Amino acid sequence: MSGDFDSVRVVGVSRHFGRRRALSTISLTARSGEIVGLLGPNGAGKSTLIGVLATLVAPSSGEVRYGDRPVRELGPELRHHIGLLAHELHLYPELSARQNLTFFAGLYGLDRQEIVDRALERAGIVDRADDPLSNFSRGMRQRVALERALLHRPRLVLFDEPFTGLDDQAVGLVADRLRVLAADGCIVFMATHDLDLADGLVTRVALVRSGKLVSDEPADADLRARYRELVRQA
Amino acid sequence: MRKAFTPLTILAAAMFAYAPIMIARAPYESTMGLVQKIFYFHVPSWFAMFTAVFVCGIQSAIFLFKRRPSADRLAFAAGEIAVLFGFMGLVTGPLWGRKSWGVWWQWDARLTMALLVQLTFIGYLLVRKYGGPGSDKLAAAMAIFGMFNVPFVYMSVNIWRTIHPPTTVIPKLPAAMGVPFWFCVAAFMLLCLLLLTMRAQLEHRRAALDALYLEQE
Amino acid sequence: MFRRVALLVLRKDVAIEVKSLEVVSTTLFFAVSCVLVFAFALVRDGSVVVDAAAGILWIAIAFSGTLALGRTFERERYAETLRALLLAPAPRAAIYVGKLLGIVLLLGVAELMLVPLVSLLFSTPFFARPLLFVGLLLTGTVGFAAVGTLFAAMLVRSRTRDIMLPILLYPITVPVIIAGVRGTAALLAETPDEPAALMWIALLASFDVVFVTLALWTFEPLMTE
Numbered sequence: 256m257s258g259d260f261d262s263v264r265v266v267g268v269s270r271h272f273g274r275r276r277a278l279s280t281i282s283l284t285a286r287s288g289e290i291v292g293l294l295g296p297n298g299a300g301k302s303t304l305i306g307v308l309a310t311l312v313a314p315s316s317g318e319v320r321y322g323d324r325p326v327r328e329l330g331p332e333l334r335h336h337i338g339l340l341a342h343e344l345h346l347y348p349e350l351s352a353r354q355n356l357t358f359f360a361g362l363y364g365l366d367r368q369e370i371v372d373r374a375l376e377r378a379g380i381v382d383r384a385d386d387p388l389s390n391f392s393r394g395m396r397q398r399v400a401l402e403r404a405l406l407h408r409p410r411l412v413l414f415d416e417p418f419t420g421l422d423d424q425a426v427g428l429v430a431d432r433l434r435v436l437a438a439d440g441c442i443v444f445m446a447t448h449d450l451d452l453a454d455g456l457v458t459r460v461a462l463v464r465s466g467k468l469v470s471d472e473p474a475d476a477d478l479r480a481r482y483r484e485l486v487r488q489a
Numbered sequence: 490m491r492k493a494f495t496p497l498t499i500l501a502a503a504m505f506a507y508a509p510i511m512i513a514r515a516p517y518e519s520t521m522g523l524v525q526k527i528f529y530f531h532v533p534s535w536f537a538m539f540t541a542v543f544v545c546g547i548q549s550a551i552f553l554f555k556r557r558p559s560a561d562r563l564a565f566a567a568g569e570i571a572v573l574f575g576f577m578g579l580v581t582g583p584l585w586g587r588k589s590w591g592v593w594w595q596w597d598a599r600l601t602m603a604l605l606v607q608l609t610f611i612g613y614l615l616v617r618k619y620g621g622p623g624s625d626k627l628a629a630a631m632a633i634f635g636m637f638n639v640p641f642v643y644m645s646v647n648i649w650r651t652i653h654p655p656t657t658v659i660p661k662l663p664a665a666m667g668v669p670f671w672f673c674v675a676a677f678m679l680l681c682l683l684l685l686t687m688r689a690q691l692e693h694r695r696a697a698l699d700a701l702y703l704e705q706e
Numbered sequence: 707m708f709r710r711v712a713l714l715v716l717r718k719d720v721a722i723e724v725k726s727l728e729v730v731s732t733t734l735f736f737a738v739s740c741v742l743v744f745a746f747a748l749v750r751d752g753s754v755v756v757d758a759a760a761g762i763l764w765i766a767i768a769f770s771g772t773l774a775l776g777r778t779f780e781r782e783r784y785a786e787t788l789r790a791l792l793l794a795p796a797p798r799a800a801i802y803v804g805k806l807l808g809i810v811l812l813l814g815v816a817e818l819m820l821v822p823l824v825s826l827l828f829s830t831p832f833f834a835r836p837l838l839f840v841g842l843l844l845t846g847t848v849g850f851a852a853v854g855t856l857f858a859a860m861l862v863r864s865r866t867r868d869i870m871l872p873i874l875l876y877p878i879t880v881p882v883i884i885a886g887v888r889g890t891a892a893l894l895a896e897t898p899d900e901p902a903a904l905m906w907i908a909l910l911a912s913f914d915v916v917f918v919t920l921a922l923w924t925f926e927p928l929m930t931e
Contacts, residue, residue, distance in 0.1 A: 331707075337793060645909060
């Protein structure tokens with residue numbers, strides 16, 4: 256498919272809402288195979304940055320380049336390559352898991368039933384595929400949401416606090432899935448305030464505080480101490 | 490504009506000081522008498538209002554498509570000024586109507602239309618104030634839609650009912666009334682321009698202050 | 707891709723509504739209450755003020771339409787599905803068209819119940835000129851929904867959306883109400899005034915064209931935060 260890319264470059268992106276600055280001249284680059292953890296306390300601007308990467312939020316200044324081309328050159332086609340999983344599920348509770356997945360597959364131009372079947376299988380809910388989603392537990396819904404976000408095999412995978420409300424087993428599953436994605440050549444961004452979950456999963460860490468990029472470095476053992484200090488300063 | 494601002498303000502003040510003299514000297518209209526003289530302020534305030542409405546709509550479109558924050562600030566200023574002149578028109582209109590039609594408010598076409606456009610832009614200001622984050626874009630949409638709505642409001646209300654003196658009287662005004670009338674129009678347009686500049690300047694300063702605050706953090 | 711996405715969104719909205727019937731039933735109930743409330747104001751000594759039926763019908767459509775718009779987009783806000791829709795690889799205006807068709811359909815269903823009800827309560831012969839009447843209803847509903855869908859979609863992000871929707875919507879859609887009421891009243895006159903009704907339909911049709919075009923043109927920049 257056209258418009259594919261293997262790196263994402265955030266170039267001097269700022270975004271403010273009136274007097275509140277959500278992002279302040281952030282620059283960073285992520286390449287295929289990396290899992291970039293966006294770490295920072297609540298309200299640090301992580302979600303805004305994820306929104307900018309997803310083309311849902313327009314930066315006040317600066318730009319994001321997908322494989323060296325800016326958004327306006329790529330057009331709607333670009334969104335074929337972006338998958339977003341947020342804390343909100345992006346699913347219709349009135350519809351069944353199968354209906355939800357079929358609908359979103361359709362939006363991406365994927366008609367084949369196997370795609371939906373495989374996603375249901377991965378989510379581990381084949382036997383309850385036709386129940387309304389509102390009957391599911393938070394963990395089950397989150398698994399469906401994960402499959403929904405990845406239906407169209409996006410190149411750029413954006414996770415915004417994907418672990419909230421999940422039990423340990425579900426967290427493990429999501430984490431495994433993330434590793435597989437990265438190994439397959441995806442670019443993964445994961446925003447979280449929870450260091451324990453990010454630790455050992457991310458390959459790079461970008462620390463964000465009050466909209467500013469405080470550091471951007473490979474994940475290492477020192478991460479924990481640095482993060483703690485950062486949160487204390489905030 | 491900055492250099493011309495003070496002389497223009499003085500000019501506007503002088504024009505508004507002289508306007509009553511001109512209006513007083515203008516001949517009495519036979520049927521309406523003294524009340525007719527409201528016309529010298531009433532009609533120009535509508536001119537000024539619609540100028541502001543179109544400035545607001547066009548600047549909002551520029552803001553939306555070119556993402557130029559200064560256009561948004563100008564649109565905001567124009568929105569406020571449209572409402573201000575709109576109130577002048579809405580106050581002077583019924584004063585005239587009381588004498589001419591015998592009631593304060595008539596569901597007359599142009600009066601109703603003015604009220605509706607006025608409502609649109611009060612809505613615009615309300616959204617700006619209470620819309621929360623992202624309300625600038627909401628308000629921009631309101632201004633653009635409001636601007637394009639003017640002909641529709643005009644047509645629908647006009648067919649609905651008309652008892653207003655037709656606008657065609659203006660070109661036919663005798664010179665003794667025409668000169669003071671156009672003098673007042675010029676004074677109002679100048680006032681509109683000055684207020685717009687001043688109000689937009691205030692918004693620009695406010696934005697600059699916000700930028701400084703952001704710098705500080 | 708555009709048509710496909712618009713139709714998918716429409717089909718999805720219909721599927722949800724068929725399952726829950728929530729918006730249809732609440733909107734209908736509200737519309738009926740509207741009719742009754744206005745009936746108390748406008749019926750005296752058992753007879754109705756001239757043209758009241760036309761007015762009541764359109765007021766009920768406008769009020770219940772606002773309610774339906776709010777509920778429909780509340781559904782897209784609940785799990786932030788609107789953001790997921792905006793991520794579809796199609797021109798974003800397609801989402802607008804899909805939602806617009808859904809709202810028009812919903813209001814159509816409400817009108818299907820409202821018109822007979824008003825007709826029954828006020829013994830008004832709405833269908834003396836069926837084609838013209840349906841023309842008025844259709845063009846009027848599309849015009850109202852075209853503006854309403856755009857504003858309701860934008861307001862999903864706003865905290866004060868409940869109050870902002872009517873504040874934004876009514877001043878802009880006044881021409882629709884005037885044209886709808888006067889056009890209907892023209893058809894209900896002793897001798898139906900067909901040229902007048904046609905003229906109002908023409909006005910509504912041009913309103914529809916202008917505002918649907920405007921909405922399609924502004925939807926993408928408006929929906930990008």
